[in-house]
Amino acid sequence: MTGRNxxxxxxxxxxxxxxxxxxxxxxxxxxxxxxPEYLRRKxxxxxxxxxxxxxxxNVYGEDDAEERLIPFDTVPRIIxxxxxxxxxxxxxxxxxxxxxxxxxxxxxxxxxxxxRLPQRLFRDNVAWLPHMVGFTPPGGVYTHIVGIDLxxxxxxxxxxxxxxxxxxxxxxxxxxxxxxxxxMFPDLFTQVQVRxxxxxxxxxxxxxxxxxxxxxxxxxxxxxLTPGIYxxxxxxxxxxxxxxxxxxxxxxxxxxxxGRVAMRTTRGYEPIDVIYRRVDDDYLDPLTFxxxxxxxxxxxxxVYRAGGVTIANAPGTGISDDKAIYSFMPEIVEFYTxxxxxxxxxxxxxCAEAESLKYVLDNLAELVVKEVHGSGGYGMLIGPTSSKKxxxxxxxxxxxxxxxxxxxxxxxxxxxxxFQKSGLAPRHVDLxxxxxxxxxxxxxxxxxxxxxxxKKNSLVVNSSQGxxxxxxxxxxx
Amino acid sequence: xxxxTAHGIHWMFRYLERAENTVRLLDAGFHMALTRDLVTSEEExxxxxxxxxxxxxxxxxxxxxxxxQVWNFILRDKANPLSVMDMIDxxxxxxxxxxxxxxxxxxxxxxxxxxxxxxxxxxPITQRNLGEALSLVRNAGTLVQGSLEGTMLRDEGYAFARSxxxxxxxxxxxxxxxxxxxxxxxxxxxxxxxLDTGQWDTVLRSVSGDRAYRSLHxxxxxxxxxxxxxxxxxxxxRSLAFCYSELRDNLAELARLHGAEGECNAxxxxxxxxxxxxxxxxxxxxxxxxxxxxxxxxxxxIAGAFANDYRFVS
Numbered sequence: 001m002t003g004r005n006x007x008x009x010x011x012x013x014x015x016x017x018x019x020x021x022x023x024x025x026x027x028x029x030x031x032x033x034x035x036p037e038y039l040r041r042k043x044x045x046x047x048x049x050x051x052x053x054x055x056x057x058n059v060y061g062e063d064d065a066e067e068r069l070i071p072f073d074t075v076p077r078i079i080x081x082x083x084x085x086x087x088x089x090x091x092x093x094x095x096x097x098x099x100x101x102x103x104x105x106x107x108x109x110x111x112x113x114x115x116r117l118p119q120r121l122f123r124d125n126v127a128w129l130p131h132m133v134g135f136t137p138p139g140g141v142y143t144h145i146v147g148i149d150l151x152x153x154x155x156x157x158x159x160x161x162x163x164x165x166x167x168x169x170x171x172x173x174x175x176x177x178x179x180x181x182x183x184m185f186p187d188l189f190t191q192v193q194v195r196x197x198x199x200x201x202x203x204x205x206x207x208x209x210x211x212x213x214x215x216x217x218x219x220x221x222x223x224x225l226t227p228g229i230y231x232x233x234x235x236x237x238x239x240x241x242x243x244x245x246x247x248x249x250x251x252x253x254x255x256x257x258x259g260r261v262a263m264r265t266t267r268g269y270e271p272i273d274v275i276y277r278r279v280d281d282d283y284l285d286p287l288t289f290x291x292x293x294x295x296x297x298x299x300x301x302x303v304y305r306a307g308g309v310t311i312a313n314a315p316g317t318g319i320s321d322d323k324a325i326y327s328f329m330p331e332i333v334e335f336y337t338x339x340x341x342x343x344x345x346x347x348x349x350x351c352a353e354a355e356s357l358k359y360v361l362d363n364l365a366e367l368v369v370k371e372v373h374g375s376g377g378y379g380m381l382i383g384p385t386s387s388k389k390x391x392x393x394x395x396x397x398x399x400x401x402x403x404x405x406x407x408x409x410x411x412x413x414x415x416x417x418x419f420q421k422s423g424l425a426p427r428h429v430d431l432x433x434x435x436x437x438x439x440x441x442x443x444x445x446x447x448x449x450x451x452x453x454x455k456k457n458s459l460v461v462n463s464s465q466g467x468x469x470x471x472x473x474x475x476x477x
Numbered sequence: 478x479x480x481x482t483a484h485g486i487h488w489m490f491r492y493l494e495r496a497e498n499t500v501r502l503l504d505a506g507f508h509m510a511l512t513r514d515l516v517t518s519e520e521e522x523x524x525x526x527x528x529x530x531x532x533x534x535x536x537x538x539x540x541x542x543x544x545x546q547v548w549n550f551i552l553r554d555k556a557n558p559l560s561v562m563d564m565i566d567x568x569x570x571x572x573x574x575x576x577x578x579x580x581x582x583x584x585x586x587x588x589x590x591x592x593x594x595x596x597x598x599x600x601p602i603t604q605r606n607l608g609e610a611l612s613l614v615r616n617a618g619t620l621v622q623g624s625l626e627g628t629m630l631r632d633e634g635y636a637f638a639r640s641x642x643x644x645x646x647x648x649x650x651x652x653x654x655x656x657x658x659x660x661x662x663x664x665x666x667x668x669x670x671x672l673d674t675g676q677w678d679t680v681l682r683s684v685s686g687d688r689a690y691r692s693l694h695x696x697x698x699x700x701x702x703x704x705x706x707x708x709x710x711x712x713x714x715r716s717l718a719f720c721y722s723e724l725r726d727n728l729a730e731l732a733r734l735h736g737a738e739g740e741c742n743a744x745x746x747x748x749x750x751x752x753x754x755x756x757x758x759x760x761x762x763x764x765x766x767x768x769x770x771x772x773x774x775x776x777x778x779i780a781g782a783f784a785n786d787y788r789f790v791s
Contacts, residue, residue, distance in 0.1 A: 265479055
């Protein structure tokens with residue numbers, strides 16, 4: 001399969017045989033001058049660098065591996081200035097639509113009245129929050145931080161695979177990957193002009209501050225809310241707080257005092273204006289959502305609705321990145337922007353619809369089937385790489401609850417070479433650019449996180465399933 | 478700063494200090510045992526366990542005292558409720574909690590040391606690599622303290638770290654002195670005998686004070702001089718007087734930064750005054766044991782008031 005895929009370095013030619021694509025020209029010039037042993041040593045250095053700095057993630061349910069490294073590959077993933085211009089226009093359009101959609105869903109619901117979106121999609125959806133109805137978050141922003149997952153199948157074919165509008169993670173890897181590459185190969189960065197990403201934390205802090213609530217002072221206090229050190233992304237939470245100069249708080253540090261959310265400091269309780277939360281909706285307010293939660297802050301939703309605090313992303317944004325909603329994104333983009341989507345969706349069959357279900361059941365062995373509410377690469381079927389038994393097991397689940405699934409064609413995802421002992425070898429990749437939204441505008445950091453399937457022919461890039469990452473370059477004009 | 482973060486930094490340094498002191502104690506015991514015959518060496522290992530306050534737990538796990546059992550118990554045994562490995566783990570966990578309030582170098586230094594110690598302590602420590610194992614822990618302490626000095630902003634975080642170091646160190650020095658003197662020298666008839674001299678030498682080694690003491694006292698090992706040195710000599714960085722002069726400064730700095738004194742400052746002044754106005758004669762008059770017990774209790778009271786004043790927990 002790999003042979004026919006589009007490789008971002010070599011195009012469709014046999015790796016190493018054809019001409020290097022222009023995006024990779026500067027890099028390959030440099031690469032050809034390096035000793036293989038030097039590159040091997042640098043790859044090992046990179047691994048120990050990550051371990052040293054403690055850039056790890058935790059895997060649930062693994063006793064001995066409380067902290068694991070995500071594999072890092074030293075071959076960058078490169079995007080030209082021109083490609084990026086097109087991509088960022090498409091991303092901006094999509095994120096604008098997502099925010100307008102959220103506002104509409106929690107207010108007049110024009111899109112449902114117009115008949116373009118079936119009401120059942122949100123009525124029975126656990127991500128739908130009745131508490132948000134009729135309320136507009138400070139600055140009108142719902143999704144302060146968005147991660148748009150893109151895949152590529154050819155030179156000009158980029159598609160959106162998924163929208164992450166709740167608490168997209170991984171941005172610390174985008175930053176640390178670049179940091180590591182610059183430390184490993186300083187000479188490379190003098191030969192190739194790459195747009196910087198290092199100012200992301202500053203842009204994030206600025207973007208969050210611009211969304212401060214009415215109650216805030218002119219220098220808003222921002223805090224990152226983490227579930228704690230055993231959370232899989234704790235490193236990232238601490239990293240971002242550190243880089244922004246914000247406090248890193250847990251639910252137990254917070255309480256509602258005089259209509260504000262306040263944190264317990266060594267001087268007593270002090271109010272917070274903006275909470276960049278990295279906890280799920282369910283764990284925000286035990287009074288409102290989950291009485292069993294020990295992670296939340298009782299009463300925070302009342303403060304929120306009274307304009308005493310900004311919660312980023314807004315509660316209830318999960319409704320917009322659901323996989324069933326995803327299949328309607330082309331209509332959603334058009335409805336709110338009046339334009340055709342610049343970035344297409346991957347073709348998607350909604351198994352809730354009888355006709356689609358029949359098609360999916362007839363073609364299971366060729367399709368990728370995903371749970372509507374699933375994430376992290378769990379609970380999905382990849383037809384072409386599954387056994388007969390796996391497919392027939394999945395068929396039963398699908399027939400029992402078709403509304404829980406969507407299906408997509410198995411895409412021939414693009415590849416980028418990774419560095420192996422024996423040399424370069426192509427591996428499938430995706431791309432998650434990070435988007436900041438504030439009343440000042442939409443701010444997209446050039447590049448993002450490239451995830452790469454480290455196993456040959458594997459299409460699963462999720463870090464929980466052994467995927468790795470690459471530094472992502474957007475070239476300067 | 479968050480109360481929880483202050484708590485994290487403070488305890489990161491308390492655990493680090495405790496690990497370091499435990500390792501010093503082991504090192505002194507090891508040195509002593511090497512110079513003894515089998516029987517007295519067993520006695521020496523028993524005394525190490527007693528000084529570490531682990532007699533009960535150790536005897537639940539082992540019927541006899543041998544060097545290899547004792548050091549593995551203290552360093553890494555799961556049957557030990559707080560092994561040196563646990564202390565280092567706790568130190569790092571607290572550092573992770575306070576990750577955004579400590580410098581990157583400080584975190585990386587500790588993290589690298591933790592990885593090396595974890596690796597080494599995953600297998601039993603033999604006589605051949607005991608020295609290396611002890612150095613790893615001691616070097617971790619030196620590295621972290623050095624990074625703190627060289628890279629941390631002199632704000633409240635620094636004062637929470639330093640106060641942790643000195644509250645813990647004062648406690649540890651007082652305990653070593655107390656247990657060595659009263660548990661290990663049951664009869665005053667020993668005073669002046671060669672065993673006695675050796676024991677006092679171990680006390681000095683346990684706090685890495687043997688060289689410093691000798692340079693000041695020209696190789697004359699006498700119990701009174703050593704007591705005075707470890708309690709009242711504010712030039713020696715592990716003496717009670719030194720710990721309290723540092724603690725006084727850091728608590729005063731925190732009070733200044735917070736614009737108000739807390740209960741801990743009042744308690745601190747009392748204990749500090751006791752130390753500075755006491756002579757070794759006064760201490761011997763009321764009895765060393767009595768004096769040290771009083772000191773340890775006051776030290777603990779300061780730590781408790783401190784945690785309360787700075788809202789470590791809600």
